[in-house]
Amino acid sequence: MTWWRVAVLGGLLLGGLGGARPAAAAGPLEQLRTQVERVVKTLEDPALKHESRALERRKAVRRIADEIFDFGETARRSLARHWQARTAEERAEFVRLFTDLLERSYISKIELFNGERIAFLGETVEGESAMVRTKITSRQGTEIPVDYRMLKRGERWLVYDVIIEGVSLVANYRTVQQDHPDLVVPGAGEEDEEQAGRAARSGKGQPHMSKARALRDLLARPGLVAAVGAHDALSARLIEAAGFPVVWSSSFTVSAAHRAMPDVNLLTMTETLEAARHIDRAVSLPVIADCDNGYGNAVNVVRTVEEYERAGIAGICIEDNLFPKKCSLYPGMRRELASIEEHAGKIRAARRARRDPATVLIARTEALIAGWGMAEALRRATAYAEAGADMILMHSKAPTAAEVLDFMRRWDGRAPVVVVPTLYPSVRWEELEAAGVKLVIWANQVLRGAVRGMQATLATLARERRLDALDPHIVPLEEIYRHVGVDEFKRLETEFLPRGVSDVRAVVIAAGSGKSLLPLTEDRPKCMLDIKGRTVLDRQLETLRSAGIQDVAVVRGYRKETVSAAGVRFYDNDAYEETGECASLFAAEPELHGRVLFLYADVLFERTVLDRLLRAEGDVVIAVDRAWVDQRDRLLPLAKPVDLVVTSDPPQPGLRSMGEDQRDSLVHIGQRVAPDAATGEFMGLALFSPAGIAAARQVWARARAADPAPLHESDSAARAAFTDLLQALVASGQPVTCVSTWKGWLDIDTFEDYQRAWAEIRS
Numbered sequence: 001m002t003w004w005r006v007a008v009l010g011g012l013l014l015g016g017l018g019g020a021r022p023a024a025a026a027g028p029l030e031q032l033r034t035q036v037e038r039v040v041k042t043l044e045d046p047a048l049k050h051e052s053r054a055l056e057r058r059k060a061v062r063r064i065a066d067e068i069f070d071f072g073e074t075a076r077r078s079l080a081r082h083w084q085a086r087t088a089e090e091r092a093e094f095v096r097l098f099t100d101l102l103e104r105s106y107i108s109k110i111e112l113f114n115g116e117r118i119a120f121l122g123e124t125v126e127g128e129s130a131m132v133r134t135k136i137t138s139r140q141g142t143e144i145p146v147d148y149r150m151l152k153r154g155e156r157w158l159v160y161d162v163i164i165e166g167v168s169l170v171a172n173y174r175t176v177q178q179d180h181p182d183l184v185v186p187g188a189g190e191e192d193e194e195q196a197g198r199a200a201r202s203g204k205g206q207p208h209m210s211k212a213r214a215l216r217d218l219l220a221r222p223g224l225v226a227a228v229g230a231h232d233a234l235s236a237r238l239i240e241a242a243g244f245p246v247v248w249s250s251s252f253t254v255s256a257a258h259r260a261m262p263d264v265n266l267l268t269m270t271e272t273l274e275a276a277r278h279i280d281r282a283v284s285l286p287v288i289a290d291c292d293n294g295y296g297n298a299v300n301v302v303r304t305v306e307e308y309e310r311a312g313i314a315g316i317c318i319e320d321n322l323f324p325k326k327c328s329l330y331p332g333m334r335r336e337l338a339s340i341e342e343h344a345g346k347i348r349a350a351r352r353a354r355r356d357p358a359t360v361l362i363a364r365t366e367a368l369i370a371g372w373g374m375a376e377a378l379r380r381a382t383a384y385a386e387a388g389a390d391m392i393l394m395h396s397k398a399p400t401a402a403e404v405l406d407f408m409r410r411w412d413g414r415a416p417v418v419v420v421p422t423l424y425p426s427v428r429w430e431e432l433e434a435a436g437v438k439l440v441i442w443a444n445q446v447l448r449g450a451v452r453g454m455q456a457t458l459a460t461l462a463r464e465r466r467l468d469a470l471d472p473h474i475v476p477l478e479e480i481y482r483h484v485g486v487d488e489f490k491r492l493e494t495e496f497l498p499r500g501v502s503d504v505r506a507v508v509i510a511a512g513s514g515k516s517l518l519p520l521t522e523d524r525p526k527c528m529l530d531i532k533g534r535t536v537l538d539r540q541l542e543t544l545r546s547a548g549i550q551d552v553a554v555v556r557g558y559r560k561e562t563v564s565a566a567g568v569r570f571y572d573n574d575a576y577e578e579t580g581e582c583a584s585l586f587a588a589e590p591e592l593h594g595r596v597l598f599l600y601a602d603v604l605f606e607r608t609v610l611d612r613l614l615r616a617e618g619d620v621v622i623a624v625d626r627a628w629v630d631q632r633d634r635l636l637p638l639a640k641p642v643d644l645v646v647t648s649d650p651p652q653p654g655l656r657s658m659g660e661d662q663r664d665s666l667v668h669i670g671q672r673v674a675p676d677a678a679t680g681e682f683m684g685l686a687l688f689s690p691a692g693i694a695a696a697r698q699v700w701a702r703a704r705a706a707d708p709a710p711l712h713e714s715d716s717a718a719r720a721a722f723t724d725l726l727q728a729l730v731a732s733g734q735p736v737t738c739v740s741t742w743k744g745w746l747d748i749d750t751f752e753d754y755q756r757a758w759a760e761i762r763s
Contacts, residue, residue: 028130028150028157029123036118039064070151070158071099077160077170124617128152133615211314212358215286218245219360219391219416224433229443231257231450232275233282237483239446240283246439247283249276249313251290253447265323269295269304277311288315288362288441293323293338298349305353315360317393317418318346320367320380337370340380344387351388362418363389368396368403378410385415391439393418401427408435503595504549504614504687508540509584509722510601511557511576516640516750524562526748527554527601531757536748537565539604539761544597547610553591554601555584580719586700596693598722600684604757606744613685616663618737619692620729624680626651627743632675640750641671643682643723647738650679666736669723670713680738682723683745692734699728 026034042060075098076083076091086094121133132148149161161170218225227246230236231253239247254275255261272291280287289308294301301318308316320343322336338346347363354361363384367377381392392415396403401424408417416438421427432440457473464470481487514521520529527537537554544552552568557576571588573579585598597613605623613623624645628635635642649664669682688696703709703717703725711717712724712731730736746757 027123027125028148028152029120029132031157032132032134032148032150032159033120035064035068068156068158070153070160071095073151073158073160074098074170126617130157210356210358211280211286211312212356212360215246215288215314215360216358216390218286219438224429224437225439227288227439227441229253229441229446230279231447233278234483235446235450236279236282236285236287240285241483245285247279247285247287248441248443249279249287249289250443250447251292253444257447265292265295269300269307273307273311276308276313280312286314287312288317288360289313290443291316291318293321294318294346294350296323297342298345301346301349302353305350305359306355309355309359313359315362316350317362317364318343318350319364319393319395320384337366337372340383343380344383347384347387347389360390361388362391362393363387364393364395364418366395368394368398368407374403374407374410377407381407381411382414389415391416391418393420393441395420397423400424401431404437405431405435408437411436504597505551505553505591505594506544506549506597506599507585507588507591508537508552508554508599508601509581510537510563511555511560511573511584511587512581512601513558513576514602517748517754520751520754521558523559525556525558525601528559528562528564529748529754531754531761532763535565536604537563537601540599540601541565541568543605543607543610546607547614549597553588555587557584578718580714580724581722582700582703582720582725583718585722585725586697589697592693592697594690594693596688598686598688600722600747602748603684604746604748604761605683605685609683609685609741609744612741613687613739616687616737616739618663618735619689619695620726620734621687621692621737621739622666622726623683623685623745624738624740625683625743625745626680626740628678628681632678636675638675639752643669643671643684643721644673644675644678645669645680645682645738646673646677647679651740663740664738666726666730666738669726669730670721671723672713680740682726683741684747686722686726695729695732695734696725699725699732699734703728 039061042064072095075095078098079086079094083091117137119135119137121135123133124131128151130150130152132150134146134148136144136146144164147163148159149163150157150159152158161168163169225246226244227248228239228242228244229248229250229252230239231250236247249272251267251272254272255267258271258275259267261267269291272289276287276289291304291308294304304318305316320338322338337343343363343365347361350361363381365377365380365384367373367380377394381394385392392411394404394407394417396407396419398404401421404419404421404424404427411417413436417436418439418441419432419437420441420443421432422443429440453473457470460469460473461467508527510525510527512525514526517526517529527540528535531539541552550567553571554563554565554568555571555573556563557573560570560572560574563570569591571591573584573587576584581600586592609623613621622645624647628642628644629650645666646668647664648667668677700717703711703720707718708716711720712727714720714724726736746753746760748754748757
């Protein structure tokens with residue numbers, strides 16, 4: 001079953017929440033279950049099955065959806081920060097179009113429903129918010145999790161988001177708004193989805209103001225305006241961060257940086273357009289693109305204008321070089337220009353092709369570059385202005401600004417003038433502004449500065465052959481993170497990714513000597529024992545990373561020099577012989593903030609066990625194997641110490657299939673719990689929320705302050721086991737949630753355990 005197919009079925013479910021109002025006492029899961037049955041009944045109604053009644057069937061489902069789905073909340077969350085910038089009328093229009101999009105996208109495709117089965121796994125309610133977890137099973141047996149985020153509105157629970165296999169509907173549309181903030185709804189309305197008039201990302205200026213309009217308004221103000229040349233998205237970001245108002249997408253720098261090629265029309269229009277598009281998307285500033293000679297004749301110019309406008313480019317510059325062009329800066333090249341009539345025709349074609357009248361058209365003449373004289377430069381500038389150019393770019397390769405300033409004295413001002421002082425760099429801002437120049441383009445200096453920096457960095461690296469010698473030449477990584485939006489990415493991860501994917505760090509305690517496994521552990525700790533070619537620790541890390549947990553710390557002790565693994569941080573408990581598990585855990589105290597997953601280094605577990613723990617709600621959550629109850633008689637008398645638990649509301653013995661809501665609270669834990677009273681076995685996995693790990697630190701601090709007083713089953717805090725800490729948390733009033741599982745793990749504590757691991761693990 002494809003994602004789109006599941007998305008459609010997910011849409012059916014959220015559409016099926018309506019109908020007769022449920023009783024006020026019904027929770028979100030029951031409301032959802034009741035109304036899903038109603039929508040499925042509508043879909044399977046024999047009277048509505050025939051294709052001739054498809055429209056009637058769709059209308060029936062749409063009416064149900066309108067009664068329960070909180071389209072306004074979904075629209076608001078999808079628009080995110082752009083919502084506040086919209087007027088009340090604009091918000092209402094967005095909700096209307098967004099609602100229409102959702103209904104067209106999902107409900108119009110109800111014929112894809114084909115008998116999929118829907119299981120309701122559980123609900124989590126926090127005040128006026130709720131999450132209902134479901135699972136869709138296809139006819140082929142594929143299982144796909146679908147979760148619903150809901151808000152309480154009076155007596156009813158309304159859906160505002162659907163998460164399919166961890167992918168949020170709201171997150172998807174918010175991403176669209178990040179890339180296309182001017183689009184009220186992707187695909188809605190008559191205009192092309194990348195038409196000119198893209199709104200500035202930063203929200204500067206008026207709501208809905210296109211970048212082209214922002215550029216035109218900027219140029220209408222008194223005084224000189226500066227544009228700085230970018231060669232890629234990051235350089236554009238740096239230009240914006242430096243406070244410049246306009247970005248110039250330079251064909252010279254794009255050719256050099258993207259292809260290491262000269263600027264002689266070797267790159268196609270498509271290649272330079274792609275670079276300009278990336279530059280434009282990286283910034284909120286208007287971007288002017290250097291479009292060379294329009295990549296051909298007037299017909300090519302029409303397509304060039306159309307494509308660059310669709311990409312959101314605010315200004316387009318076309319020069320009167322012949323195709324293929326020769327860069328104005330290259331010395332000793334013979335210069336040939338198009339006729340005045342031909343280039344004026346290109347300008348007229350560009351003006352007609354322009355869909356947004358705010359797009360700024362710049363006609364560039366190379367008459368002075370070619371040595372054709374001031375009179376020819378004036379003739380061409382006049383002809384291009386009369387053809388409809390908004391601005392005239394007068395290029396010069398003279399070593400001073402005298403030639404350009406002479407042109408400005410002679411020019412009648414029928415169009416504003418642009419200059420590019422690359423070859424006369426000593427000209428001052430005040431000189432250009434006093435002469436009446438409107439736009440100055442500093443076209444390639446950013447790239448040239450970057451090349452100088454790279455050369456210095458590489459020379460130092462070749463000479464010193466150590467990275468710290470580069471510190472004077474390079475920025476810290478955090479500076480790159482700042483400009484590429486790592487903080488925003490983390491925020492989105494935190495807000496939208498399923499819990500347990502992005503914000504959990506794991507702390508593995510591996511300090512113990514493992515005497516019970518001698519002589520296997522004579523030269524290494526248990527976590528480094530080999531099982532079919534891979535260590536226990538490597539197998540743990542593989543499971544953690546498959547669940548999205550990349551941030552891992554390992555606490556070593558016994559034979560610590562033998563403990564190695566890629567991509568983890570190490571802490572040491574050198575007093576491992578005299579201390580217990582808690583001392584090892586708090587040896588990694590710098591890691592104990594945020595969401596923390598604790599695990600023993602000698603436990604192997606299935607991914608499903610970890611997923612269940614990560615999805616659980618609670619500040620302190622532990623994994624409990626309920627198979628203990630059914631196996632108790634066979635395991636007694638115990639051959640080794642076992643961490644047993646007593647919980648508040650255990651499942652019935654023999655129940656091997658437990659829903660997500662099969663949870664209760666810890667009452668007692670430890671190795672002295674009477675086996676007959678135990679309702680499960682602690683599996684060595686615990687998840688702490690930020691508040692939960694803070695509570696654990698407080699309990700530990702109190703225990704250490706009272707040392708050498710006993711802590712639960714331990715004679716002192718220094719020698720306390722992790723289970724002692726859990727019991728102390730319960731005693732302090734901190735609830736500890738127990739997530740029930742049935743087997744799915746191995747504790748490698750004895751030689752028999754090690755043999756079983758070799759036998760049961762296939763690869």
